[in-house]
Amino acid sequence: MSESVKSPWVLHYDASSCNGCDIEVLAALTPLYDVERFGIINTGNPKHADLFLITGSVNERQVPIIRQLYEQMLEPKIVIACGICACTGGVFKECYNTLGGVDVAIPVDVYAPGCAIRPETIIDAVVEGLGILEEKRRLLAAGSLEPAELPKQPSAADKPVRGETVAAAWQKAIANALQTAGQEEQ
């Protein structure tokens, strides 16, 4: 096994989380759960990181930042979506400004659910991710690791909510508001 698999370094980023999952990510690193004893260190530098722990749903403004962080990380790398918002958008799925889970911006390797995610789940997800990391490392050494493809640049306005896109629903609401206002004037 390579050193990165023995003691992977972690980059944490808050996509647009409520902080609940962020503090649990930090709680996993601090005493009681203490994954640092396995050499897992939280780093601020994407070039140093092997695991990308990302929390929260994604809005349009975040997409280029998340992609930049992802692209700065060196192969082999693993993306872990922490918490239900990062997996699917969670309670904020229907909000006009939310695109959905992290996988709208970058490819995700491990989905870890929970609201807020429990530190145990994070540890399980990291262990799961290490297997994939090792596999990627092997492929990279053999020269056959294909870089994962980024999803198409998404737009929150095109996101379907209850059978309609956000944009279409909003256009309908505007038309309705204008109609009622017109009637009031008559």
Next chain:
Amino acid sequence: MDPQVFRDIELDELEGQIRSYRERGWRLANLCGSSVGDKVELLYSFSDGPELENLRMLVDNGQKIPAVSPLYPNAFVFENEARDLYGVVFEGGLIDYGGRFYSPSVPTPMNPASLPAQEYLASARAAAHAEAEGEEEAEGEVSHG
């Protein structure tokens, strides 16, 4: 429980009211909009210790409102927020982000009657119209061939 004091004011009283609260040393606790039909209701809340008073003001969409942030700097956040979510334009604010504070995915998502929302609908309809015409032309060419 906080006191529930709500007073209705008109736009021309606004500046005098705010100045009077400032001079008495009250702080601005909140400024927010809400959509009422084709108008926007602005709520200004002032507090002084346990005292709390709310001023309610109805304004037309597109009406320019004098900013309070020169007197109450903490209002710059609320003013830019009201602009992004309700399309309320404040004049003379401390930091004006010009509608790019939150950059919501659709214009003024909390107020369907705002001017930016109306423009958005018009341009979406024009785009849909142009696309439909484009398709017709393309179909026409195929049938000619």
Next chain:
Amino acid sequence: MAERTVIPFGPQHPVLPEPVHLDLVIEDERVIEAIPQIGFIHRGLEKLVQKLDYQSFVSVTERICGICAFGHSLGYSETIEVLMGVEVPPRAEVLRVIWHELSRIHSHLLWLGLLADGFGFENLFMQCWRLRERVLGIFEQTTGGRVILNACNVGGVNRDISNEDLRGIVLILDAMRDEYQVLLKTFLKDRSVANRLRGIGILPKEKAREYGVVGPFARASGIAEDIRSFGYGGYGLLHAFEPILSEECDGYARCKVRAEEVLQSMDIVAELVEKIPDGALSAKVKGSPAAGSRAVSRLEQPRGECFYYAKGNGTKYLERFRIRTPSSDNLAGMVHTLQGCDLADVPMNILTIDPCVSCTER
């Protein structure tokens, strides 16, 4: 004359757990102006009141911010109770305050830890977070959740803590108190800590008033404002409440105010456990908020005064719900303290003010 440069700060930055971007205009090493750019966490949560009825919306308010989760559900419930004229049973009010004060202990310890991490005192960071886990343990035992508690609803609380368990909580806090005294001594007496905090981000009292700052930020500048001192809800049972103040107006003062507030919250919990009345946990809430009804309410969150406004329209969906969080009020003050500080002090400056971006943008 020195040349001016703009340095972007964030949104991804090692000292910030949350994304906030600042454009720092600097001259040599001195910050001339700081312009915050936010919108990275804006979700549009306030609009969800049109899709969820007023009872279900409590669970969304908890997710405004994971650090003050219980506080937001409490503030929201109190606002709806005013809106609908609901009388909350006294036991529920006291239980709410106990959970809220425990949240304050957890939030302040979390912040003290991040501050220690910010000035490079890794050990102190770990110690703070180690102690904080005890409070999360209490949360887990009493509600089942560590972060999101789901204990508060409109009308009261949906869980009880038995009187025996309440005494157990006080024992846990008493044991914590001794260990916390050691940390407190390090924060307040250690020379290397003082070197990093003293004179950072000074906001004099009159400026603090002008910029309308709230919470520990304001109290560290000598402004005696604390919603808890008005005795609303369960706070009315306390025999006395004095806000903790400091006149030093700098980063050290903000650290001191929060560090001492942890002890104050422990005292509040202990006193309320002695005085908690027996009785019902929740009042029956029937019907919907009347059309045209409005209510405002304030709550002292760990970061300061939080303002809630709700408007009914005769249905079970609210017309409008607004949260003005303490951090959005403190933003102007933060920008002011950044002007004139050294570039290297910017992270410390931001940390001592502790903006909660998730609250600000919702």
